[in-house]
Amino acid sequence: MRFRLRYQHHNLELAPGHFVIGRSTDCQLSLDDPLVSRRHARLVVTDDSIYLEDLGSRNGVLVSGAKVEGKRQLVGGDRFTIGSQEMVVIDSQGSDRSVTGPATGSVHATFAGPLTVTSMPALKSDQDEGSRKADAFKLLGAVADKALAMGKADEAERILGSLLGQLIERARAGAKLQPEVIEQAARYAARLAGATGKGSWVDYTIELFALHQRVVSAVVVDELYVSVRRASAVNLAQLRAYLAAMKTVSTQLSPNERFLLQRVEGLEKLAALR
Secondary structure, rough: OOOEEOOEEEEEEEEEEEEEEEEEOOOEEEEEEEOOOOOOEEEEOOOOOEEEOOOOOOOOOEOEEEEEEEEEEEOOOOOOOOOOOOEEEEEEEOOOOOOOOOEEEEEEOOOOOEHHHHHOOOOOOOOHHHHHHHHHHHHHHHHHHHHOOOOOHHHHHHHHHHHEEEEEHHHHHHOOOHHHHHHHHHHHHHHHHHHOOOHHHHHHHHHHHHHHHOOOOHHHHHHHHHHHOOOOOOHHHHHHHHHHHOOOHHHHHOOOHHHHHHHHHHHHHHHHHH
């Protein structure tokens, strides 16, 4: 087949036909991304050409940073963005000079049934994955911030829930997240706790720091003090276990870290009173 689609180090072979991309599982390529519409865009593939069409999506489609209006023909090496996901067209009969790095997997897209990208194995390195998550926070965080500012807690939770869930699962599996990603995830989880009134987001924050054996940062502690007053029951057993674990390494902590740990102790007392 002449055309392929490079996405997350996978090559999707594109047979002639219509190839719908969106959040719905009915799409040939289903993306787990809150910025992607249910039926976001369509690739129209023939033996010698490929076109990209915006299906009236909420956030649009970008090709090399330019918004697609209607339908646009693509050539090998063209990069387009749907939601926070970037893809690259590969033309076997072209040079594709802008496409660098080998693909680590190849998937044949038959158009007969949906292909859910989130079901593909994670083939990137931890560093690459961490960078991708950090970039995702930059994009999704800005949208979530607006939702929180407008008092739309449920929408903010919907926007960030999937990404935060993926991160805690990776941490539970033993992956070490980048400090920047830990901080961003914890800060948003703490904010969601206060906005939604769900103590589970406080639990998420504590677990994230516990899994990485890190002291909760000052910014997150401040956010948690606000959230605990608004949120439902917090998992006190988990919070106390975290404090006990950190106290065993207290001699290795800096004066500032020991002070922050004392603030978390105060947080535990506050939570116990609720």
